[in-house]
Amino acid sequence: MTDKKKTGGLAGVTAGKTALCTVGKEGAGLTYCGYDIYDLADNASFEEVAHLLLRGHLPTQAELDDYVATIKSLRELPDALKTVLEMIPADAHPMDVLRTAVSFLGNIEPEGDFTNQQHVATRLLAVMPSILLYWHRFHTGGTRIATETDDDTVAGHFLHLLHGQAPSPFHEKCLSTTLILYAEHEFNASTFAGRVITGTLSDMHSAVSGAIGALRGPLHGGANEAAMELIQKFSSAEEATKGVHGMLERKELIMGFGHRVYTTSDPRNSVNKAMSKALAEEKGDMTLYEVSEAVEKVMWDEKKLFANADFFAASVYHFMGIPTYLFTPIFVCSRITGWAAHIMEQRADNKLIRPAAEYVGPALQEWLAIEDR
Ligand code: COA
Secondary structure: OOHHHHHHHHHOOOOOOOOOEEEEEOOEEEOOOOHHHHHHHHHHHHHHHHHHHHHHOOOOOHHHHHHHHHHOOOOOOHHHHHHHHHHHHOOOOOHHHHHHHHHHHHHHHHOOOOOHHHHHHHHHHHHHHHHHHHHHHHHHOOOOOOOOOOOHHHHHHHHHHHOOOOOOOHHHHHHHHHHHHHHOOOOOOHHHHHHHHHHHOHHHHHHHHHHHHHHHOOOOOOOHHHHHHHOOOOOHHHHHHHHHHHHHOOOOOOEEOOOOOOOOHHHHHHHHHHHHHHHHHHOOOOOHHHHHHHHHHHHHHHHHOEEEEHHHHHEEEEEEEEOHHHHHHHHHHHHHHHHHHHHHHHHHHOOOOHHHHOOOOOOOOOOHHHHHH
């Protein structure tokens, strides 16, 4: 039997090469195309980061202006897609909505040959918030919203469509920062799923649909929603401390903690945590932040497990008035950049991804006719 701790879930296995990202590397931490995530979070816009990942370099001002203008011009939804979004039930999970919408776009705007890949990547980046919030606003308020706004950023566009008005610069900056932190993370489960699909020389819409399906689960992107559900259960730090101790005794998973690659901390957490605190202060109610800190302390004291990017992202989104069920879809609005960059990288040096399995089934059996079984 294979040693599960060593090889289960491909842990520790190097499954290919990438020039896009390092995760938890000694002396490097989290980097995108050679840039430290902290430099990007402090100084870059999400659109600059998207350009870096998808076009391979930080844009000049002229390139950025052009890129932003292109994104803005691609936010509109085709009528056929609006009809599909209206037909999807109101109680569907928004991740399923995105998966279906991307798949449908693959039918009405097929990629064709791969020379079109940069355009398809930009189109998906531009249209993702429009898809999500058209569906959301239609089913929650009966409104058929216009999905084109004048906002220069993906974050501004998202919050504008959600709340029906342009966000404050502070909220726009906070959402943009979380988009930067979520943009790319090497061979995580959804990206790897996308690369496996791409390896067959399939199209970008298929690879992204598969990646959305992988991101949906609570062990991956879905953890930010599960983290919100957890912290909302507690009305004080004391209650949270007691509650999480009880959960650990019952061997329950605490969502938003632990990581396959990082061993002592997730570098994205400190940025999200600082934003969560600032947003709680703006709101004038520190309860949820204090509850989150209490959960974080118990997890470290008891299990030496640290908060990952999803844990404080939950309260950041909550403080901006974003409904919990839209948290994981926000991850999609960001990670589409990393996915598309990996799809292009896989295509540039493609090899079908087809590993081997260790067979643990029965030995060769004698064939039995149906009446003899
Ligand atoms: N809460 C409680 N215990 C946890 C835990 C958590 N969030 N994360 C890991 N552990 C425990 C496991 O139960 C396991 O204990 P054991 O050795 O006694 O069986 C040990 O820590 C190792 O965890 P394991 O699940 O084998 O690690 P992994 O590398 O396969 O999984 C995650 C990594 C991220 C899937 C895992 O930490 C997890 O499920 N976290 C919660 C979901 C989450 O936040 N996902 C987002 C990731 S960015």
